[in-house]
Amino acid sequence: MLAFDLHREEAERYDCMECGNSQSVYIMGDRGFCSTPGCLSNDPIQFVYLPHWRKPKTCHADREITLE
Numbered sequence: 001m002l003a004f005d006l007h008r009e010e011a012e013r014y015d016c017m018e019c020g021n022s023q024s025v026y027i028m029g030d031r032g033f034c035s036t037p038g039c040l041s042n043d044p045i046q047f048v049y050l051p052h053w054r055k056p057k058t059c060h061a062d063r064e065i066t067l068e
Contacts, residue, residue: 017059
């Protein structure tokens with residue numbers, strides 16, 4: 001079991017493309033932890049970036065993204 005506080009102020013957070021919540025994913029190495037129950041929980045993640053976004057978003061590592 002990993003012990004860390006998802007609610008730390010200094011932890012950098014990213015938007016989650018799985019559940020759609022803003023600033024809900026904490027990254028530790030190549031794993032993501034979303035504050036939404038049932039979402040990312042110690043799962044491998046990938047970053048998705050589009051030029052008009054201020055910072056990348058996260059999702060499961062094997063997810064294929066189709067943006068229209």
